[in-house]
Amino acid sequence: MDAIANSPLLSRLSRWFPGLSLVRHYQRAWFRDDMRAALSVTAVALPVAIAYAQLTGVGAVVGLYSCVLPMLVYAVFGSSRQLIVGPDAATCAVLAAVVTPLAAGDAQRHWQLIMTMTFMTGVWCILASRFRIGVLAEFLSKPILMGLLNGVAITIIVGQFSKILGFRYQEPYLLERLLHTPTYLAQTHWLTLAIALLTLMVFLLAKMMRPHWPAAMLAIAVATLVSWGFSLGDNGVAVVGSVSSGLPEFQSPVFELGLVRELVMPALNLTMVSFISMMLTARSFAAKNGYDIDADAEFRALGFANIAAAAAQGFAVSGADSRTAINDASGGKTQLVSVLSALIILAIILFATAPLAFIPSSALGVVLVIASVSLIDIKALWRLRKRDNGAFTLAVITLLAVLFIGVIPGITMAVLLGLFQFLKVVMRPDDQILGVNQKGILRSLGKGDKVKPIAGILIYRFNSPLTYFNAVYFKRRLLARIAQQELIETVIIDAVSCFSHLDLSVMAMIDELHKLLRKKGITLILAGRKRELLAWCEAAGVDVSDGDIIIRPDLTMAVRMLTNYKAAVSQGLAPQVRKQDDPDEVLAHSLL
Structure with missing residues (x-):
């Protein structure tokens, strides 16, 4: 066994498959920490994946599909030992913004277009890695990304108010939704709001009394029990509904030339946003744990993870900062955490999807709002004003662009701002x-x-x-x-x-x-x-x-x-x- 582990062939393979290095160097003492971290990651990933599936506009089980295979693939191709890939607020918001108008209300077509865009995002990532242009993704500087994430988070929060209060928005854009707020507040479904408040209360109590417990999962579990016990689905409270168990039935993505043409640039924008977000997370935890990561290798790993997500009938993934932080805090040592967590989620998909049908949509909306609030950092944005007024201006322009002209145009503007910022430095240097x-x-x-x-x-x-x-x-x-x-x-x-x-x-x-x-x-x-x-x-x-x-x-x-x-x-x-x-x-x- 030692001879195999130390063979030159495995050493060469490890350059392309960094996760294989754990085969050569894995220590038995790490397994307990990795298993504990995997359980903690799964406890957070489950409710978040279901919530992001609703944000993306697909069935709850699709969120679970988007976890399993991408996590396994990243565990092999990724160089970060702590990073957890999976559904992410920014990527899901981008997917929904692009695909919803193209699908024109056809749920099946919506799902297929989601897979198409996810596959295209993976191809863009692999091309970027092949030509070693990971540096291009850094056109989105930290201030621009800060404005972008704040804008996306606010957009998601406003969008989830409809689920929390029990009404349906008629307007697609944030500004129009805010202008019609009084009309929508009059349509509040009080039982739906009560379940949302119950979910929030359980979450906050769990955070205060047991900070290390999976508060989101506990809150969703309590809301689901109440929904099941009182048959809230029959009383006007929106629930997830029947969730199919077992492996997904394969359906090919949409490759109609006209629609693919519409998705090319949005997929490139999604590639930039998801990669930069992932790299910020991966680099911070790599620095904390004393090792380096390769940007081009991470680009390749993200590409294969997204292609795997499309093949598994799921949607685009990125580095999940909250799940990565939980992994690190729980003592996760290697990529085995991703493997173990993926296997646990797979077991739930195969044998335990029935309880998911009773999850209230308002409870998932609360989880999404909580996750999005963690992306908002107005204080850091304001501190830029004193440190670097130019960076503050770029961040604010990006924030306002996302809020008032939409997520996709806002991201496009952010990329262009990053490019112009780079050109200005090169063309007019000191x-x-x-x-x-x-x-x-x-x-x-x-x-x-x-x-x-x-x-x-x-x-x-x-x-x-x-x-x-x-x-x-x-x-x-x-x-x-x-x-x-x-x-x-x-x-x-x-x-x-x-x-x-x-x-x-x-x-x-x-x-x-x-x-x-x-x-x-x-x-x-x-x-x-x-x-x-x-x-x-x-x-x-x-x-x-x-x-x-x-x-x-x-x-x-x-x-x-x-x-x-x-x-x-x-x-x-x-x-x-x-x-x-x-x-x-x-x-x-x-x-x-």
Whole structure:
């Protein structure tokens, strides 16, 4: 057994299937903690999965289908030891917003479109992993994601009031629903509201008296017992209704060209939101437990988990922060927690779905409201105003977009805002003029007098990779800096900070800049990446053979050689530089 566990084949497989590493390193002492954590995760996952199924617009058992196979798949492909995947508030809200108008009231078609979008989301994730573009998902910065989640949470909470109070919304958008609030309050079904209040009371009491118990499951259990005992379903209280047991009967997703076309971009938006949400959770718990995770590997794991969800007749999944936190708090050590929890849920699907029929919809609405409240963090949003006003503005714009134009347009705007934010940083970065301090170390010139400029030399640093869309800005900023200085004889550009790849537009700009500076009697030196710059100049047809553009290995050497040579010339120890001379050779000769 040890020989198999330590075989080179298994070692190679572990790179693609990180969960298999537990086969090689699993310790028996971990099993008790993993089993306890699995029971705790299941206790929370069951009511939440059923509630999210209603939010998505499908049957209760579909929420359970969405747990089992994705959890098993992630346990194999995922690199996080604590992360639990499953139905998530944001992903379900997106699915419902996209699919409901396309289904046009056809429940079967609604379910099939949900599976189609889930499958497409999985494909997007795998493509992103294949091309190693997990970084693209980070266009949704933390402030933007904060605004997005707050907006989605508020939208869900308002949407659940109809289940809690026992009426049905006629308007699809949040603003119109709020405007008609007085009319809806007059339609309150008091018995439905009473069950909702009972559920909330049991939840709060359980949280106060037994914080480690599964409060949501206890609250749902009490509400279900009351519903069953008093036949509330026959008295106007909406209940889940009959839930089929056993494995799902396979039905293929919808692949009509017109409908698929409608789902392409929403599926991409869902991919971005679910992955970023998952990564925030996975990274935080990985850091807490002292290990690293690979973004591209997590993208692949999320993709396979969503394809598995579609194959199991379920809906899209993401990293579940509440269930992950419970897993960690219960002492879960490995991905085996996901496996054990999935098997427990599978047993319930096969043998114990009958009690689910009596669950009141208002009780599930309370669970969804409680879960959504945990996503709202207005205080953190407000703190951004003092720390970073620009980030606060982005978060508020995203929040308002989700609330007033809808979840999908809001997410699209969030992605675009993230992209524009990135482009702004790259296209209009900070720049600096460098000088030397009393110890002779190069530092940025500031408001103090500890760092002094070098007479006749301007050392320029551009804090972004140079590319075709910021080359003109670079040239304009450098010339503006030169115009602010007096008696500049030499300009040294820190090439390490801005030359990252060959761009013909950039090299053409450098050639133009050099010719312009030469007319003003200013020498141009590029410091750093000497081999690459020589190769790039040759590829772009920029002539450096006559020494007009000087390239040096690094910034410190460029400054030292230039100042030493100027000192040598001033003392009559070095000949005047001719164009065909290499300054390195001239300096060496002068020092000898």
